[in-house]
Amino acid sequence: MSQPSPAGDRSAGVPSVAGTLASAGIGFLLAGVGVLLISGRLAWPVYALWGAGGAALVAAAVLGRREVLAALRARGVRSGSNTALVVMLALGIAVLVNYLAVRHHKRWDFTRTRAHTLSPQSLKLLRGLQQPVEIVAFYSEEKDPGGYQSMRDLLQEYDYASRRVDVRVVDPDTSPGLARQYNVTSYFTTVVTSGDRKEELSFADEQDITSAVLRLTRSRRERVYFVQGNGEHDLDGQELDGYGTIKEALSALSYDVQRLWLTQQGVVPDDCDVLVIAGPRRRYDSRELAAVNQYLERGGKALIMVDPAPEGEPLAELLEPRGLKPLRGIVVEPKWNFLGDASSVTVADFEPSDITRPFARGARSFVAVFVLARAFEHEDDHPGVEVRDLVRTSSDSWLEREFRGEIRRNPGEKRGPFAIAATVTGLAQPEPGQNESRPRRAGPASSAQSRLVVFGDSDFAANGLIANGINKDLFVNAIGWLAQAGERISIQPKEPEQAFMLLTPAQWRVVFALSLIIMPLAAIVAGAVVWWRRR
Numbered sequence: 001m002s003q004p005s006p007a008g009d010r011s012a013g014v015p016s017v018a019g020t021l022a023s024a025g026i027g028f029l030l031a032g033v034g035v036l037l038i039s040g041r042l043a044w045p046v047y048a049l050w051g052a053g054g055a056a057l058v059a060a061a062v063l064g065r066r067e068v069l070a071a072l073r074a075r076g077v078r079s080g081s082n083t084a085l086v087v088m089l090a091l092g093i094a095v096l097v098n099y100l101a102v103r104h105h106k107r108w109d110f111t112r113t114r115a116h117t118l119s120p121q122s123l124k125l126l127r128g129l130q131q132p133v134e135i136v137a138f139y140s141e142e143k144d145p146g147g148y149q150s151m152r153d154l155l156q157e158y159d160y161a162s163r164r165v166d167v168r169v170v171d172p173d174t175s176p177g178l179a180r181q182y183n184v185t186s187y188f189t190t191v192v193t194s195g196d197r198k199e200e201l202s203f204a205d206e207q208d209i210t211s212a213v214l215r216l217t218r219s220r221r222e223r224v225y226f227v228q229g230n231g232e233h234d235l236d237g238q239e240l241d242g243y244g245t246i247k248e249a250l251s252a253l254s255y256d257v258q259r260l261w262l263t264q265q266g267v268v269p270d271d272c273d274v275l276v277i278a279g280p281r282r283r284y285d286s287r288e289l290a291a292v293n294q295y296l297e298r299g300g301k302a303l304i305m306v307d308p309a310p311e312g313e314p315l316a317e318l319l320e321p322r323g324l325k326p327l328r329g330i331v332v333e334p335k336w337n338f339l340g341d342a343s344s345v346t347v348a349d350f351e352p353s354d355i356t357r358p359f360a361r362g363a364r365s366f367v368a369v370f371v372l373a374r375a376f377e378h379e380d381d382h383p384g385v386e387v388r389d390l391v392r393t394s395s396d397s398w399l400e401r402e403f404r405g406e407i408r409r410n411p412g413e414k415r416g417p418f419a420i421a422a423t424v425t426g427l428a429q430p431e432p433g434q435n436e437s438r439p440r441r442a443g444p445a446s447s448a449q450s451r452l453v454v455f456g457d458s459d460f461a462a463n464g465l466i467a468n469g470i471n472k473d474l475f476v477n478a479i480g481w482l483a484q485a486g487e488r489i490s491i492q493p494k495e496p497e498q499a500f501m502l503l504t505p506a507q508w509r510v511v512f513a514l515s516l517i518i519m520p521l522a523a524i525v526a527g528a529v530v531w532w533r534r535r
Contacts, residue, residue: 018064028053122210126162137190211252222273222483225260231281240464262288268295275302279458296450301482305458323382327375329401345370355477367469374456375418391421424452453478
């Protein structure tokens with residue numbers, strides 16, 4: 001009986017080792033693809049698995065090269081190699097597409113209100129971050145799966161917008177140690193951290209999170225003073241004519257909002273970044289006017305709102321020396337108005353400026369609403385001062401001199417368009433009689449030219465109208481332009497909108513007839529016709 005040769009043993013054993021290596025190599029490659037699909041990114045585990053798989057396949061090919069060559073000459077293998085090549089090509093394309101999707105992420109939001117897209121203000125802030133920010137939300141997936149998923153979707157938008165933002169959604173029930181680490185004791189808590197600064201938010205939405213990021217990444221808060229004492233809107237008022245809502249909006253954007261009683265202090269503080277005069281009903285006395293003039297002459301920034309004045313002009317002494325003259329009367333807009341009220345002006349076309357530029361982007365339309373607004377005209381004999389219109393009415397408008405509730409154009413009343421908001425840049429020379437030799441005190445913006453934003457209406461920023469159109473955005477952007485805070489000049493996050501369809505009784509009857517009578521009857525008739533023809 002003959003004994004098998006050692007060479008035969010080796011040749012018989014080689015294919016089994018090669019087959020094992022080939023199987024392991026294929027397994028490693030598939031495992032790498034699986035890790036890539038699950039993680040969504042090419043990381044070191046994927047490269048390690050693919051490297052091991054490739055090495056195993058090369059080793060199998062070297063050890064079983066004879067068997068591999070013989071197999072390749074077989075007809076079945078040649079025909080099957082085409083299929084294998086197509087499969088490998090498809091796998092390669094899938095890997096390439098996944099790689100490109102990870103490296104160049106792009107999403108489209110087709111909802112009418114852009115519900116799944118961060119606001120331009122949030123995107124502008126996130127893309128300009130210079131320091132890392134961490135956002136950790138603690139939501140229970142079991143107790144509130146909808147809220148958990150909504151917060152996860154929202155934080156993914158922040159993650160996509162900036163590489164400097166790290167986000168996580170943590171279930172405190174399954175990760176109690178992490179909740180203790182962040183000192184979180186309740187559900188629906190979001191912790192925003194940047195460096196050694198931290199803020200906790202409850203039931204946070206986009207506006208809350210963006211405001212927290214802004215506060216944590218700003219080294220200094222600009223101070224905004226609202227003048228009080230001459231019938232201006234109450235800064236803390238919650239009534240329809242109060243300014244409580246706009247104060248909250250400015251505070252959320254990291255502004256330090258303060259009151260200023262000029263009648264008592266008699267001077268604008270040196271730490272004032274923006275001075276706001278919101279619709280005074282009484283004339284400023286000479287001491288108050290001198291304080292505001294001196295502030296502007298040393299490079300101050302001010303937002304001035306003047307309403308139609310039945311008696312005198314409360315702020316004409318401030319505006320006319322700077323090339324802007326308030327016109328007597330109110331602007332009437334017979335066509336472009338709010339809810340049919342011709343004294344409520346709606347504006348959809350804005351003059352180009354840094355303040356209004358965000359409203360001119362894309363295909364979306366934006367409208368601002370002004371009630372009982374007044375107009376201005378330019379005066380060109382003021383060297384060193386540049387006046388530019390910001391908001392203009394249509395050519396159908398006119399200036400109603402004697403407004404008594406009835407809108408009717410009388411002969412001689414001036415026709416539009418009118419400027420109802422404008423910007424003024426430059427330094428005004430003191431009026432004759434003012435103390436020109438008085439030294440100017442050094443303020444925070446003493447080396448810069450003064451800036452003014454003037455509106456012919458102060459009610460557009462009051463609680464009763466601030467939610468209409470882009471009123472709040474327009475006001476906040478004006479403050480941002482004056483404070484030279486460019487990252488806050490944009491369109492702010494909006495509250496989630498609920499769309500309703502209100503139908504009249506006649507429309508309800510049409511819907512009822514179509515859905516419950518006509519369409520079912522048409523389907524029955526069509527079925528009967530088909531049955532009859534086949535019969």
